[in-house]
Amino acid sequence: MPVAELKDTITFLGTGGARFTIAKQLLASGGAWMNLGGVQILMDPGPGSLVYAIKHSCDPTKLNAIILSHKHLDHSVDINVMIEAMTEGGWKKRGSVFAPSDAFNNGAVILPYLQGFPQSVEILEEGGGYAVGDVEFTTPVKHIHQVETYGFIFRTPRHRFSWITDTRIFDSLADHYKADLVIINVLSFEKRLPVDHLSLPDAEELIRQIRPKMAILTHFGLTMWRTHPWEAAHKVSDDTGIKVVAARDGMVFDLAEVDRI
Numbered sequence: 001m002p003v004a005e006l007k008d009t010i011t012f013l014g015t016g017g018a019r020f021t022i023a024k025q026l027l028a029s030g031g032a033w034m035n036l037g038g039v040q041i042l043m044d045p046g047p048g049s050l051v052y053a054i055k056h057s058c059d060p061t062k063l064n065a066i067i068l069s070h071k072h073l074d075h076s077v078d079i080n081v082m083i084e085a086m087t088e089g090g091w092k093k094r095g096s097v098f099a100p101s102d103a104f105n106n107g108a109v110i111l112p113y114l115q116g117f118p119q120s121v122e123i124l125e126e127g128g129g130y131a132v133g134d135v136e137f138t139t140p141v142k143h144i145h146q147v148e149t150y151g152f153i154f155r156t157p158r159h160r161f162s163w164i165t166d167t168r169i170f171d172s173l174a175d176h177y178k179a180d181l182v183i184i185n186v187l188s189f190e191k192r193l194p195v196d197h198l199s200l201p202d203a204e205e206l207i208r209q210i211r212p213k214m215a216i217l218t219h220f221g222l223t224m225w226r227t228h229p230w231e232a233a234h235k236v237s238d239d240t241g242i243k244v245v246a247a248r249d250g251m252v253f254d255l256a257e258v259d260r261i
């Protein structure tokens with residue numbers, strides 16, 4: 001296919017985050033399935049990732065990579081079954097797995113017997129740069145979270161976008177994630193220190209600092225769910241003058257939408 005026809009899409013398998021939203025499945029979980037010009041990457045395969053992937057016609061045997069931002073269960077619990085699916089039960093040595101070092105050792109969430117199944121396993125580090133086919137990504141800064149955690153800047157031949165995963169807000173955070181499209185994990189509606197997560201006011205502050213063309217909010221905890229993420233996104237949009245939307249379970253986002261803004 002000519003490059004002009006290639007698309008970059010993100011399917012939000014689930015938009016729920018943290019224990020209560022996940023335990024009751026008030027929102028689905030399972031991470032995001034990115035199809036970046038045919039390079040298929042699953043990020044943060046939380047609970048139900050396999051089932052939701054199949055439901056949304058994403059084929060785990062076609063995966064090129066699985067990326068884990070950190071090992072908390074709401075991000076990682078399906079990683080083993082997805083590695084097995086990606087490698088067809090270990091019979092086909094294929095695909096890559098990227099995760100922080102503590103996902104492999106010291107309370108590993110990736111089972112030792114599966115660690116040899118993919119074609120490559122790479123450890124995420126602060127300032128690291130990685131590639132899957134013609135898709136490149138970096139992990140610019142270590143986040144402030146209970147376990148080793150990174151966010152991402154992805155670059156495809158067509159688009160560049162950043163994803164700020166779980167973290168407490170800190171001074172230079174926005175500087176690391178400048179992009180036309182920013183995806184932000186927003187756990188709570190109000191600032192709830194000392195929780196190591198972003199709240200809606202934190203997200204608004206980041207959006208003001210980064211000034212992307214567009215921001216997508218996801219990974220909602222109970223207080224965000226109760227107050228309706230799409231209404232919260234609308235308010236941040238009105239306040240900042242920047243297009244902000246809330247991801248919905250199963251939403252397929254085409255990055256060409258950012259080009260049109």
Ligand SMILES: [Zn+2]
Pocket residue numbers: 070072145166
């Ligand atoms: Zn977490």
